[in-house]
Amino acid sequence: MVTRKEVADLAGVSEATVSRVFNGLGPMKPTTKERVLQAAKQLNYHPNAIAQSFARRRSGNLGVVLPYMPKVHLFSTYYFAEILSGIGEQVREQGYDMLLTLLTPEDSADYIRLFRSQKVDACVILGSRDTPGQRESLQRLQEEKLPFCLVNQHFAGMELSEVDADHVQGSCMAVRHLQEAGYRRIAFLNGSPEYSNSMDRLKGYCQAMNDAGLEVSPQLLFEGNYSRKSGYEAAAKLWEQRDEVEAVFAANDRMAIGLMQGLRERGWTAGRDLAVVGCDDSDAAKLSDPPLTSVSVPFYEMGKAAARRVLGQVLDGESGKSFQVKLPTQLIVRQSSLRNHE
Numbered sequence: 001m002v003t004r005k006e007v008a009d010l011a012g013v014s015e016a017t018v019s020r021v022f023n024g025l026g027p028m029k030p031t032t033k034e035r036v037l038q039a040a041k042q043l044n045y046h047p048n049a050i051a052q053s054f055a056r057r058r059s060g061n062l063g064v065v066l067p068y069m070p071k072v073h074l075f076s077t078y079y080f081a082e083i084l085s086g087i088g089e090q091v092r093e094q095g096y097d098m099l100l101t102l103l104t105p106e107d108s109a110d111y112i113r114l115f116r117s118q119k120v121d122a123c124v125i126l127g128s129r130d131t132p133g134q135r136e137s138l139q140r141l142q143e144e145k146l147p148f149c150l151v152n153q154h155f156a157g158m159e160l161s162e163v164d165a166d167h168v169q170g171s172c173m174a175v176r177h178l179q180e181a182g183y184r185r186i187a188f189l190n191g192s193p194e195y196s197n198s199m200d201r202l203k204g205y206c207q208a209m210n211d212a213g214l215e216v217s218p219q220l221l222f223e224g225n226y227s228r229k230s231g232y233e234a235a236a237k238l239w240e241q242r243d244e245v246e247a248v249f250a251a252n253d254r255m256a257i258g259l260m261q262g263l264r265e266r267g268w269t270a271g272r273d274l275a276v277v278g279c280d281d282s283d284a285a286k287l288s289d290p291p292l293t294s295v296s297v298p299f300y301e302m303g304k305a306a307a308r309r310v311l312g313q314v315l316d317g318e319s320g321k322s323f324q325v326k327l328p329t330q331l332i333v334r335q336s337s338l339r340n341h342e
Contacts (some may be wrong), residue, residue, distance in 0.1 A: 002045040011039035021270035022047045061099040062091050062307060063120030065111065068102040068125035078253070079299060080126065083151055086303025087124060094311050096121075111137050115146050120184040122147035122310045124303075129194040130155055142322070149306045152299075154196045154324075163311075163325040165304040167197045170295035170329030171204025174277045177293070177331055179212050181339060183247040183275055187220040189234050189259060190251045201251045201279065221246060224255045231255030235262020242268075247275035247337070251296055253282045260288065260336070261331050270336040281332050291334035298327045 013036060015144040019034040022027060039045075062077035064087055066080065072095045093099045099120055103110070114120045128134050128150055141148050148333055150162040178186050188205045191198040209216050219241060224230030231250060237260070238245060245298045250256035256278030260270045278285055305325050313321070 002043045004045075004047075006122055007036065007039045007043055007045050011035040020047055020145050026121060034231045035311055041214045045198075050069075056162060059099075059119055060097055061097050061120045062087070062311060063101055063114045063123035064126045065101050065114075065123055068104045077267060078280060078284070079152075080300035081127060083303035083306075086300040087307045088303075090304045090307035090311070094308075096311060100261050107234060111148070112140055112144065114147070115144075122149075123315045124149050124151060124306045124310060125153075126151050127201075128153045129192075130196065131194060143324075147310050148284055149310040149323075151302055152197055152307045159322050159324075161310065161322045161324070163302050163309070163327070165297045165302060165327050165329050166295075167200035167297075168207065168327070170279065170297065170331070171201040171247075171249070171328070171329040174279070174293075174295050174296060175205055175208035175210075177278060177333065178247045178249065178275055178337060179214075180209070181247075181275065181337065184212075185220070185244055185246045186214070187241075187245045187248045188251075189201075189224055189248055189255055190221045190230065191224060191255070192224040198251060214296040222256075224251075226256035227251050228254040228261075231258025231260075232262040233258075235259050236268070239263065239266050246275065247277070249279075250279045251279050253278035253280045253285045253288075253292060256292055256294070260292070271338055275337040275339070277337050281330075285332075285334070288327075288336070290336050293337035294328040294332055296332050298329070298330075301327055 004015050004018050011018070018031065018036055021033050035147055066085065070074050088098055101114060110124065111123065125148060133259055134156065135155060138155065138158065140159060148161060152163055152164055154160070175186060186209065188202065190202055193199060196216060206216050218291045222234045222237060224234055231254065234255070238248065248259060250259060256276055260276055263270070263274070269273060269290070276292065278292045278294040279297065281294040283291040285294040305327070309323055309325065
């Protein structure tokens with residue numbers, strides 16, 4: 001194995017100079033750097049990655065924080081799978097590795113330990129909820145000027161680095177699509193208010209209803225937890241008000257599909273007896289019966305953008321600056337929201 005000393009001898013410099021070249025430390029004459037690189041190439045020298053990480057005080061890892069949810073297969077969930085794929089692709093392109101960490105609600109106030117243990121150089125946080133503990137933990141990260149980024153979540157009153165989608169826009173498009181099809185009594189099945197996208201989708205729903213001069217009645221508002229089961233359970237509540245509802249916009253596809261299943265068991269079919277629109281445009285939306293109209297959210301692109309921006313902060317030394325990225329959504333129309341489907 002070629003040693004650093006051999007490279008230094010061939011280039012006519014010290015071993016410390018060779019180390020500075022490969023670790024990107026300190027000022028360096030271009031001619032000196034070029035001599036070292038040419039000598040390394042000639043000798044087929046490859047620096048030790050572990051030694052480099054210590055010299056740079058970097059781990060070479062991007063941390064990705066996921067919520068631990070018992071009995072939920074996170075990696076088979078469209079939302080998480082798409083975001084992680086985007087992060088993984090960007091990490092690979094930038095020569096980093098990805099370190100996954102699962103945190104329970106009790107652990108969620110301990111983001112900072114990932115940095116203090118030197119396990120990660122930056123982190124992307126998925127599935128965060130608007131709770132006092134989360135806010136306190138994120139404020140500490142901000143005060144320490146540590147590079148981190150939230151995906152699909154923002155906190156009112158806090159200027160944090162985040163990559164999100166325009167959920168207000170997406171909800172408006174979904175509800176206006178139903179209105180243009182002639183529906184007026186449009187219900188909304190939302191997720192937990194602890195997630196900012198739930199509040200954004202509610203805002204978009206209300207905006208579209210108000211713009212059309214339609215009342216936002218409490219009887220038209222339902223809440224689930226983004227699971228298929230909660231959508232299925234909502235079908236029973238909606239069935240009790242079936243004479244008051246013509247269409248439903250659900251805040252994700254899983255709830256929409258559960259809702260359609262529950263209504264089908266009662267004799268109602270989406271696209272024939274009522275219209276249903278979901279959100280995410282997951283693979284399941286294309287395969288449901290009937291195929292589900294859905295708001296397409298660019299989760300993969302959100303993951304890529306988050307990794308690119310936060311790693312850019314590490315490499316540029318600008319981790320104290322927050323950034324906000326918002327990507328557009330798109331409505332994909334299928335049979336579940338079209339009239340006269342048989």
